[in-house]
Amino acid sequence: MRNFLSAEDVPNINELVQKAIGFKADPTGSKLSGTGKRMGLLFLNPSMRTRLSTQIAASNLGMESIVFNVGQDGWSLEFEDEAIMNGTTVEHVKEAAPILGKYFDVLGVRTFPGLKDKAEDYSEFFIKQFVKYSGIPVVSLESASLHPLQSLTDIITITENFKEKRKPKVVLTWAPHVKALPQCVANSFAQWINAWGEADFVIAHPEGYELDKKFTGNAAIAYDQSYALKEADFVYVKNWSSYSDYGNVLSTDANWMLTNEKLFATNNAKVMHCLPVRRNVELSGEVLDGANSIVTQQAGNRVWAAQAVLSEILNG
Amino acid sequence: MRNFLSAEDVPNINELVQKAIGFKADPTGSKLSGTGKRMGLLFLNPSMRTRLSTQIAASNLGMESIVFNVGQDGWSLEFEDEAIMNGTTVEHVKEAAPILGKYFDVLGVRTFPGLKDKAEDYSEFFIKQFVKYSGIPVVSLESASLHPLQSLTDIITITENFKEKRKPKVVLTWAPHVKALPQCVANSFAQWINAWGEADFVIAHPEGYELDKKFTGNAAIAYDQSYALKEADFVYVKNWSSYSDYGNVLSTDANWMLTNEKLFATNNAKVMHCLPVRRNVELSGEVLDGANSIVTQQAGNRVWAAQAVLSEILNG
Amino acid sequence: MRNFLSAEDVPNINELVQKAIGFKADPTGSKLSGTGKRMGLLFLNPSMRTRLSTQIAASNLGMESIVFNVGQDGWSLEFEDEAIMNGTTVEHVKEAAPILGKYFDVLGVRTFPGLKDKAEDYSEFFIKQFVKYSGIPVVSLESASLHPLQSLTDIITITENFKEKRKPKVVLTWAPHVKALPQCVANSFAQWINAWGEADFVIAHPEGYELDKKFTGNAAIAYDQSYALKEADFVYVKNWSSYSDYGNVLSTDANWMLTNEKLFATNNAKVMHCLPVRRNVELSGEVLDGANSIVTQQAGNRVWAAQAVLSEILNG
Numbered sequence: 040m041r042n043f044l045s046a047e048d049v050p051n052i053n054e055l056v057q058k059a060i061g062f063k064a065d066p067t068g069s070k071l072s073g074t075g076k077r078m079g080l081l082f083l084n085p086s087m088r089t090r091l092s093t094q095i096a097a098s099n100l101g102m103e104s105i106v107f108n109v110g111q112d113g114w115s116l117e118f119e120d121e122a123i124m125n126g127t128t129v130e131h132v133k134e135a136a137p138i139l140g141k142y143f144d145v146l147g148v149r150t151f152p153g154l155k156d157k158a159e160d161y162s163e164f165f166i167k168q169f170v171k172y173s174g175i176p177v178v179s180l181e182s183a184s185l186h187p188l189q190s191l192t193d194i195i196t197i198t199e200n201f202k203e204k205r206k207p208k209v210v211l212t213w214a215p216h217v218k219a220l221p222q223c224v225a226n227s228f229a230q231w232i233n234a235w236g237e238a239d240f241v242i243a244h245p246e247g248y249e250l251d252k253k254f255t256g257n258a259a260i261a262y263d264q265s266y267a268l269k270e271a272d273f274v275y276v277k278n279w280s281s282y283s284d285y286g287n288v289l290s291t292d293a294n295w296m297l298t299n300e301k302l303f304a305t306n307n308a309k310v311m312h313c314l315p316v317r318r319n320v321e322l323s324g325e326v327l328d329g330a331n332s333i334v335t336q337q338a339g340n341r342v343w344a345a346q347a348v349l350s351e352i353l354n355g
Numbered sequence: 356m357r358n359f360l361s362a363e364d365v366p367n368i369n370e371l372v373q374k375a376i377g378f379k380a381d382p383t384g385s386k387l388s389g390t391g392k393r394m395g396l397l398f399l400n401p402s403m404r405t406r407l408s409t410q411i412a413a414s415n416l417g418m419e420s421i422v423f424n425v426g427q428d429g430w431s432l433e434f435e436d437e438a439i440m441n442g443t444t445v446e447h448v449k450e451a452a453p454i455l456g457k458y459f460d461v462l463g464v465r466t467f468p469g470l471k472d473k474a475e476d477y478s479e480f481f482i483k484q485f486v487k488y489s490g491i492p493v494v495s496l497e498s499a500s501l502h503p504l505q506s507l508t509d510i511i512t513i514t515e516n517f518k519e520k521r522k523p524k525v526v527l528t529w530a531p532h533v534k535a536l537p538q539c540v541a542n543s544f545a546q547w548i549n550a551w552g553e554a555d556f557v558i559a560h561p562e563g564y565e566l567d568k569k570f571t572g573n574a575a576i577a578y579d580q581s582y583a584l585k586e587a588d589f590v591y592v593k594n595w596s597s598y599s600d601y602g603n604v605l606s607t608d609a610n611w612m613l614t615n616e617k618l619f620a621t622n623n624a625k626v627m628h629c630l631p632v633r634r635n636v637e638l639s640g641e642v643l644d645g646a647n648s649i650v651t652q653q654a655g656n657r658v659w660a661a662q663a664v665l666s667e668i669l670n671g
Numbered sequence: 672m673r674n675f676l677s678a679e680d681v682p683n684i685n686e687l688v689q690k691a692i693g694f695k696a697d698p699t700g701s702k703l704s705g706t707g708k709r710m711g712l713l714f715l716n717p718s719m720r721t722r723l724s725t726q727i728a729a730s731n732l733g734m735e736s737i738v739f740n741v742g743q744d745g746w747s748l749e750f751e752d753e754a755i756m757n758g759t760t761v762e763h764v765k766e767a768a769p770i771l772g773k774y775f776d777v778l779g780v781r782t783f784p785g786l787k788d789k790a791e792d793y794s795e796f797f798i799k800q801f802v803k804y805s806g807i808p809v810v811s812l813e814s815a816s817l818h819p820l821q822s823l824t825d826i827i828t829i830t831e832n833f834k835e836k837r838k839p840k841v842v843l844t845w846a847p848h849v850k851a852l853p854q855c856v857a858n859s860f861a862q863w864i865n866a867w868g869e870a871d872f873v874i875a876h877p878e879g880y881e882l883d884k885k886f887t888g889n890a891a892i893a894y895d896q897s898y899a900l901k902e903a904d905f906v907y908v909k910n911w912s913s914y915s916d917y918g919n920v921l922s923t924d925a926n927w928m929l930t931n932e933k934l935f936a937t938n939n940a941k942v943m944h945c946l947p948v949r950r951n952v953e954l955s956g957e958v959l960d961g962a963n964s965i966v967t968q969q970a971g972n973r974v975w976a977a978q979a980v981l982s983e984i985l986n987g
Contacts (some may be wrong), residue, residue, distance in 0.1 A: 067391065075699065077727065087423065087451070091458050094421055095393065105726055107719065123951040125849045130947035133959065134966065135719070138946070141971035142723050217441045314454070315446035319439040327449065334450065339457035383707065403739065403767070407774050410737055411709065533757045630770070631762035635755040643765065650766065655773035 040351040042170055043178045044163070045185050045227070046234040052194060053235070059195050059340070059347035066099045066346075072353050073102035079143035080106045080180065083116070083165070084151045088314060088341050089180045089188065093147055096345035100353065102145075118168050132165075136172035145352055146173050149180035152221045154286030160184055160221075161251065176352045178345075184251075186223040189313050190231035191344040196337040197238070197273055200309050206239050207272035208306070212264055213244035214321035215291045216278035224313045225279045226254040233258065243267035247281055247289040264295060271305040276312045276322050298323045302331055309333045356667040358486055359494045360479070361501050361543070362550040368510060369551070375511050375656070375663035382415045382662075388669050389418035395459035396422045396496065399432070399481070400467045404630060404657050405496045405504065409463055412661035416669065418461075434484050448481075452488035461668055462489050465496035468537045470602030476500055476537075477567065492668045494661075500567075502539040505629050506547035507660040512653045513554070513589055516625050522555050523588035524622070528580055529560035530637035531607045532594035540629045541595045542570040549574065559583035563597055563605040580611060587621040592628045592638050614639045618647055625649045672983040674802055675810045676795070677817050677859070678866040684826060685867070691827050691972070691979035698731045698978075704985050705734035711775035712738045712812065715748070715797070716783045720946060720973050721812045721820065725779055728977035732985065734777075750800050764797075768804035777984055778805050781812035784853045786918030792816055792853075793883065808984045810977075816883075818855040821945050822863035823976040828969045829870070829905055832941050838871050839904035840938070844896055845876035846953035847923045848910035856945045857911045858886040865890065875899035879913055879921040896927060903937040908944045908954050930955045934963055941965045 042048055049055055062069070078097045080090060090106060097104040109116060116135055117128035124131065139146055148169050152160035160183040170177045179187055201207045211228055225242075232240045233256045242250065243261045261267035268274060276297050281287045296319070302308060310322070310332045318324050326332055358364055365371055378385075394413045396406060406422060413420040425432060432451055433444035440447065455462055464485050468476035476499040486493045495503050517523045527544055541558075548556045549572045558566065559577040577583035584590060592613050597603045612635070618624060626638070626648045634640050642648055674680055681687055694701070710729045712722060722738060729736040741748060748767055749760035756763065771778055780801045784792035792815040802809045811819050833839045843860055857874075864872045865888045874882065875893040893899035900906060908929050913919050928951070934940060942954070942964045950956050958964055 077730075079723070087446075088454065091395070091421060091423065091455075095458055098393075098419060103730060105723060107723065117950070121951075121956065124949040125952050129949070130719075131950050133950075134946055134948060134970075137967045138720065138970040139723075141967065142727055142974065314450055316450060317440040317445070318433070318447050318449075319437075320441050324437065335453045335457065338450075338454040342458065403762075404770065407711070407737060407739065407771075411774055414709075414735060630766055632766060633756040633761070634749070634763050634765075635753075636757050640753065651769045651773065654766075654770040658774065 042176055043187060043348045043352065044166060044170070044182065045187050046190065046231045052231065055191060055347050055351065056195050056198050058350065059191070059343035060199070062099065062346045063340070063343045069350060070099065070101045072350060073097065073100035076102045076144040076353065077142070078102050078104040078145045078147060078349070079139050080104055080147045081139065082106070082108045082149045082180070084149060086149055086180065088338055089149065092341035093180060093345045095342050096349055099346055100349055102349065118165055132168045133172055136169050137174055140174035143175060145176050145178060145349065147178045147180045150182050152183035152223070154219055154221065154280060157285040178348060178352065181223055183221070184223055185227040185230065186313070187227055187231070188341065188344050188348065189224055190227040191348065192337060192340045193228055193275065193311060194231055194235055195340045195344055196311065196333060200333060201272060206237055208270055209238040209240050209273045209275065210267050210271040211242045211275045211277065212267065212297065213248050213295060214276045214278045214297060215293055215295050216317060216321060219280040219286055219288050220278050222250055222279040222282055225250055225277050228275060229256070229258055230254040241267045245290045245292060245295065247284060248279065250279070250282055265301070265304060268301055268304045271308045274305060274308045274310050276310065278321055296321060296323060297326055299325050299329060302326065307331065311337050314338050358492055359503060359664045359668065360482060360486070360498065361503050362506065362547045368547065371507060371663050371667065372511050372514050374666065375507070375659035376515070378415065378662045379656070379659045385666060386415065386417045388666060389413065389416035392418045392460040392669065393458070394418050394420040394461045394463060394665070395455050396420055396463045397455065398422070398424045398465045398496070400465060402465055402496065404654055405465065408657035409496060409661045411658050412665055415662055416665055418665065434481055448484045449488050452485050453490055456490035459491060461492050461494060461665065463494045463496045466498050468499035468539070470535055470537065470596060473601040494664060494668065497539055499537070500539055501543040501546065502629070503543055503547070504657065504660050504664065505540055506543040507664065508653060508656045509544055509591065509627060510547055510551055511656045511660055512627065512649060516649060517588060522553055524586055525554040525556050525589045525591065526583050526587040527558045527591045527593065528583065528613065529564050529611060530592045530594045530613060531609055531611050532633060532637060533607070535596040535602055535604050536594050538566055538595040538598055541566055541593050544591060545572070545574060546570040557583045561606045561608060561611065563600060564595065566595070566598055581617065581620060584617055584620050587624040590621060590624045590626050592626065594637055612637060612639060613642055615641050615645060618642065623647065627653050630654050674808055675819060675980045675984065676798060676802070676814065677819050678822065678863045684863065687823060687979050687983065688827050688830050690982065691823070691975035692831070694731065694978045695972070695975045701982060702731070702733045704982060705729065705732035708734045708776040708985065709774070710734050710736040710777045710779060710981070711771050712736055712779040713771065714738070714740045714781045714812070716781060718781055718812065720970055721781065724973035725812060725977045727974050728981055731978055732981055734981065750797055764800045765804055768801050769806060772806040775807060777808050777810060777981065779810045779812045782814050784815035784855070786851055786853065786912060789914070789917040810980060810984065813855055815853070816855055817859040817862065818945070819859055819863070820973065820976050820980065821856055822859040823980065824969060824972045825860055825907065825943060826863055826867055827972045827976055828943065828965060832965060833904060838869055840873070840902055841870040841905045841907065842873045842875060842899050842903040843907045843909065844899065844929065845880050845927060846908045846910045846929060847925055847927050848949060848953060849923070851912040851918055851920050852910050854882055854911040854914055857882055857909050860907060861888070861890060862886040873899045877922045877924060877927065879916060880911065882914055897933070897936060900933055900936050903940040906937060906940045906942050908942065910953055928953060928955060929958055931957050931961060934958065939963065943969050946970050
């Protein structure tokens with residue numbers, strides 16, 4: 040694996056999942072594989088879980104990691120090829136990326152969508168500029184439209200929690216939120232579940248919240264959450280802003296908040312969320328505090344997902 | 356030792372002091388004891404000495420440490436159990452703490468008092484939520500009402516500087532300041548000196564600056580600084596805001612600033628301060644630059660205090 | 672070498688350059704020399720290249736490094752000896768520096784010029800206070816009037832790129848910019864090139880941009896950029912604000928931007944810049960993207976410059 044930007048970079052998802060589960064059982068068994076290697080972690084917006092889990096994953100492999108928060112530690116980057124830089128950006132990615140490529144062996148980058156210009160966000164222009172100019176493998180720590188480390192974690196967590204022979208029913212349900220959020224986690228989960236192919240997959244959301252078909256593919260879409268939740272084995276709760284009416288909040292309908300009552304209709308479903316979660320807005324506190332929630336296990340698995348990816352990248 | 360939040364967590368203060376002094380003589384003699392262990396350092400407000408000394412202490416024990424500045428690196432945490440999170444906080448400690456508990460072996464946390472609600476501050480609600488939900492040992496890097504790593508440092512420093520058979524006279528004296536500061540350092544020093552039991556302890560401050568009796572216990576209280584300073588072996592200078600008229604500044608009386616002239620009345624007292632100190636406001640520059648000041652030695656001892664505490668926690 | 676603040680601290684520039692080139696060929700060959708040593712990196716203003724390259728250099732030598740961003744991680748420092756600290760600064764360098772001296776073996780410090788008070792800036796008061804009070808070796812990570820790690824890098828890069836027997840013609844040319852920048856990089860480059868003595872050195876700039884004679888020495892000064900560029904082997908592009916009309920921008924004349932057309936007059940000159948660079952303001956994009964630009968190689972060499980300096984300091 041050269042870069043890790045989406046499910047398309049992964050030849051075999053199950054193999055990567057098993058590799059991660061192996062690291063969970065033996066975190067430092069491959070400690071020597073990263074010795075003498077350095078990873079730069081470049082954040083164009085803040086992060087807790089992703090930063091910490093990737094640093095720990097790198098350390099488990101014997102790699103050194105150095106965090107750089109753009110804007111806070113440094114300065115604003117310019118991404119437009121022909122920019123006349125007489126404004127607020129002080130360094131072009133054409134200079135910054137190759138230098139990071141000289142300093143590090145692997146580059147993790149977190150970019151973000153502006154949620155104004157759909158075409159720009161979905162072109163993944165920012166992270167692709169790092170791929171183009173850094174000269175070293177790039178790992179997405181979340182990008183404008185995708186969050187592949189999260190999705191790998193999600194499939195690891197589903198694999199750990201489902202031991203039956205049949206395919207699990209996995210429901211991704213939209214939830215209310217107070218802010219306009221990216222579609223990244225939802226897009227990416229859909230992309231990975233489809234590429235994985237080992238789940239019956241349903242996406243539930245109010246009308247107007249349809250995700251990009253290139254990620255959802257043949258997933259069933261339901262506007263009726265109750266209907267979607269029936270017999271679900273996993274319920275993944277997540278807010279996103281509208282893709283069609285790009286970046287806007289069309290609904291804050293509190294009826295879409297997941298509650299214990301709604302879980303009755305499921306097959307005693309495990310409840311997932313990428314975190315951070317707005318308690319009693321997206322998910323009721325009783326669900327998060329209850330036995331069905333696996334959000335903490337899921338967040339813990341971020342380490343093993345990152346470690347599996349870094350290990351594959353070190354292997355070339 | 357499971358957690359380190361106050362003097363009450365320490366079975367034997369003198370043993371911990373001697374352990375710290377041992378580390379000062381041989382910083383990396385226990386390098387193997389922390390190998391493969393990770394400490395998360397979570398700052399809800401900024402720090403220099405505490406952050407650096409704890410990182411160095413962890414490193415001396417072979418532990419890896421990772422710093423996370425909440426708010427700056429990440430986002431605002433919610434602490435109220437039943438919060439409906441439709442405001443500015445984006446993650447609940449009920450999610451954040453157990454995840455940190457999965458990522459780390461020991462968690463250092465710095466919280467702070469709002470200085471508005473005495474009951475809330477003195478309940479130590481914030482740091483206790485981390486203890487409750489993280490599932491791993493928690494070390495206070497200063498909390499709303501206490502600063503135990505500082506107090507352990509202070510007793511190490513007194514022990515190093517006093518070799519007579521009798522008990523030293525230790526005076527904690529209030530000093531003027533331009534801002535309303537927490538009572539943490541003063542509370543904690545009083546708690547530790549009382550728990551230690553090896554000093555004659557006097558607290559001097561203007562009327563209205565009485566500290567919480569649960570920390571000061573039977574310490575002598577003096578409103579007359581000159582009287583208190585007589586024959587003192589150690590003078591600990593520190594500002595704090597009012598506890599009774601909670602969080603307010605009742606006096607900025609410059610006569611309470613410690614000067615060389617005032618030291619004449621002491622037993623050639625050593626002068627201590629937790630730092631940072633406002634020169635020529637709390638303490639005169641001549642005192643800080645003079646032979647009686649041991650503030651730098653004291654700050655240097657922060658490393659050995661943290662190392663002794665981490666070592667005890669690693670030992671369980 | 673005790674401290675590294677300017678070319679004057681270096682007994683033999685060529686030896687230091689060769690040492691750096693040796694580290695480039697074998698980055699971790701001296702890994703044991705820094706084992707058990709710690710470097711503090713104190714930034715009074717932000718940095719990308721300097722921070723990352725110095726951390727990597729330290730790591731290559733087996734040293735641990737800890738970054739501290741003053742103001743962001745901590746608080747404002749006071750530098751005036753007799754200050755009455757009743758304002759916004761909360762800690763005096765007289766306390767901060769010796770404590771850092773207790774925590775670390777080497778201290779890197781980045782300070783900056785206010786660009787208001789020439790005498791204060793050029794006295795290098797801030798960094799000299801750290802030298803005075805820390806008690807440990809101090810490495811400049813850029814100071815108010817100089818940037819010696821950059822200049823060492825520059826001479827390493829010239830040495831790598833020039834293999835002829837004669838002296839290269841090196842032109843430092845002023846370039847337009849949208850902001851008032853320090854004279855540090857230009858001063859320092861002039862100081863080092865003069866101390867090195869192995870180049871024919873010309874400085875080109877509009878009238879009013881004369882640098883301090885104590886750094887430029889006998890360098891030829893040209894107000895005509897075209898004339899200066901003739902037969903140049905290296906063109907170093909950099910903006911600076913006026914030294915005589917201190918800190919002011921006297922010209923933003925776009926005719927001073929380096930373009931491919933201007934390079935025709937040179938001896939196929941290599942183009943250098945310390946970065947970050949304002950594309951199409953200081954330098955045309957075509958130059959930066961072209962074969963003559965060695966700015967990325969130059970930035971990569973920051974690691975080896977820092978490593979050579981740290982190695983010399985470890986050797987005492």
